[in-house]
Amino acid sequence: MEELKMDFISSDALENATSMEKIYMIIERVKKGNIVVMDGGLTPAERAELIETTMREIDIDNFVGVDVHTLEKDSTSFFGFSKKKTVVITIVGPANLMKTVKKQSNFLSMVANLNKSSNDKINLMDKIK
Amino acid sequence: MAWFDFIKRFFGKKNKMSIGLYGNPNSGKTTLANKISKDWMGKEIGSSSNIPHETRTVLKEEKVTIKEGNKELDFDIIDTPGIATKVDYQNFLEYGLDEDEAKNRAKEATKGIIEAIKWLDDVTGVLLVIDSTTDPLMDTNITIIGNLEARKIPFIIAANKIDDEKSNPNRIVSVFPQHTVIPISALKGKNIENLYKEMIKKFK
Numbered sequence: 304m305e306e307l308k309m310d311f312i313s314s315d316a317l318e319n320a321t322s323m324e325k326i327y328m329i330i331e332r333v334k335k336g337n338i339v340v341m342d343g344g345l346t347p348a349e350r351a352e353l354i355e356t357t358m359r360e361i362d363i364d365n366f367v368g369v370d371v372h373t374l375e376k377d378s379t380s381f382f383g384f385s386k387k388k389t390v391v392i393t394i395v396g397p398a399n400l401m402k403t404v405k406k407q408s409n410f411l412s413m414v415a416n417l418n419k420s421s422n423d424k425i426n427l428m429d430k431i432k
Numbered sequence: 433m434a435w436f437d438f439i440k441r442f443f444g445k446k447n448k449m450s451i452g453l454y455g456n457p458n459s460g461k462t463t464l465a466n467k468i469s470k471d472w473m474g475k476e477i478g479s480s481s482n483i484p485h486e487t488r489t490v491l492k493e494e495k496v497t498i499k500e501g502n503k504e505l506d507f508d509i510i511d512t513p514g515i516a517t518k519v520d521y522q523n524f525l526e527y528g529l530d531e532d533e534a535k536n537r538a539k540e541a542t543k544g545i546i547e548a549i550k551w552l553d554d555v556t557g558v559l560l561v562i563d564s565t566t567d568p569l570m571d572t573n574i575t576i577i578g579n580l581e582a583r584k585i586p587f588i589i590a591a592n593k594i595d596d597e598k599s600n601p602n603r604i605v606s607v608f609p610q611h612t613v614i615p616i617s618a619l620k621g622k623n624i625e626n627l628y629k630e631m632i633k634k635f636k
Contacts, residue, residue, distance in 0.1 A: 347578030353548050354517055354575065358542040361519060363535055368518025371571040399516035406569060 306419045314342040322349045326356050329395050334366050334399055336427065338415070342371055344390025353395075370401040372411055447618035448633060449507035454548065454576050457484040457514030457541075459563040460592040462491070464618035469493045471624070478491040478511055485541035487513050490551060498628050500623035505632045512551055513544030515572045552579055557635040558587035559627075564615065565598040568607045578609070586625070586634050591615040595622055 317325055317402050326349065330406075332339050345353060357369050372395075375388040395417070405412040453461040466476040491511040498505050510619045519541045524534035558580055559599040562568050580587045591601035591610060601615035614622045614630055 305447050323525050345628070347575065347582045350575040351552070351579050354572070355514065355546050355549050357517060358519070358545045361538075363519075363521050367520040368516070371517055373571070399520065406567070432490075 304374060307415050307417060308336070309338045312339060312341045317341065317343065322346070322352060325349060328352050329353065330356055330360055333395055333397050334360065335344075336400065338394065338396035338401070341393040341395070342391075344393050366397070368398040369395050370398045370403075370407065371395050372403065372413070373403075374409070374411055376409075408412050438622045449505070449557060450510050450555045450630070451507045451510055451557045451559060451635065452510040453559050453561055454512055455514060455561035456563065456566075456570060456572050458482070459514065459566075460618045461514065462487050462511055462562045462588060464559065464561055464592065464616075465491065465493070466507050467618045467621060468498070468509060468622060469496065471530055472496050472498050477509065480510055483524060483529070483537075485516075485519070485524075485537060485544065486512060487511060488537070488540040488544040489513065490544075490547055498631065500629050502630050503632050503636065504619055505636050506633065507557070510551060510555055513541065515545055515548050515570060515576060516541075519545070529552035546602055552583065552585075555585060557631075558585055559590050559631075560587050561590045561592050561618075562604055564591040564593050564601045564604060565596050568604045577611070587611070589613045590618070590627060592618055595620045 312328070320328065325345065329339050329341075330353075353369070353371070360366060361368055371393065373390045376391040377390050378387055378389040381416075394413075400415050400417065402414045402416055403411070453465050455461050460480075462478045463481040468479065469475060469477045474492060474497055475537065477493045478487055484624075492538065493509040496507055496509055519538045521534040521538035524537050525531065546585070560573070560576055560580070562573060568589055577587075589604060589611055591604045591613050593599055594601055595617035601613065605613045612630060612634065614623065614627045617628050618624070
């Protein structure tokens with residue numbers, strides 16, 4: 304079985320990074336075949352930028368794009384009148400590697416398919432909040 | 433003269449409604465754009481197919497007017513390529529394309545996705561087309577909605593393909609309860625009148 308490398312990035316490490324620094328921090332790792340697990344999420348503009356940058360970086364024979372998954376929690380506003388979703392974990396990996404098995408608002412299960420021909424699979428993450 | 437052109441463009445842009453059709457590949461954006469264009473302009477604007485990324489460049493139909501009683505909505509239709517986080521040419525081989533065609537389609541699709549995202553700067557309203565036979569919690573739907581909310585662009589979610597027996601528009605309503613969701617079949621024209629009513633209400 305081949306190796307799978309996962310990079311966990313804390314929110315502190317991302318705090319002072321610019322949007323483009325964050326995007327390239329993710330893309331460069333994912334292009335090497337790593338799975339990036341980030342504490343927190345990207346802004347909507349950063350998510351759009353991640354898609355744009357991914358499209359520019361696609362090399363049809365070696366890198367076909369990314370898969371992005373998030374886990375969210377309900378946050379109540381300051382006055383407690385409204386609820387909104389806040390991303391607590393963002394997972395980005397190579398699209399040809401990751402396969403979602405099950406996704407709900409508070410549960411995510413994925414399999415990393417390291418070798419499609421041999422169906423060699425690693426149970427990547429089962430997370431329940 | 434340059435100042436005059438600038439002022440004309442500036443005010444002209446403010447008054448002009450450009451409604452973008454956004455969504456994942458194969459959600460039925462071009463089918464819906466064709467339905468709207470055919471109903472109100474008498475002609476289609478693009479070709480649709482079962483092969484993902486059939487629309488790889490932005491298609492535009494200008495000066496469309498839809499009417500409901502004494503109310504009218506004038507706008508341009510901006511049919512955008514489907515937004516995805518991955519484009520694998522091997523997926524196109526399953527639809528009978530040869531390798532060169534598939535690779536070429538993949539290259540064009542990546543450019544189309546960038547173009548679609550750039551158009552978010554210019555659209556003044558959006559129809560987000562979601563295939564109601566699939567999971568609506570896809571990252572691309574969440575990214576599009578997040579960007580529309582952040583930019584304060586009004587939008588309607590068209591829960592498409594309700595003619596399909598696997599369709600579950602209620603799932604889309606439950607996932608996005610704070611947004612307007614209209615179940616439709618762009619292909620069969622089912623419930624399309626309600627979408628037109630909501631467009632006049634939301635975008636007028």
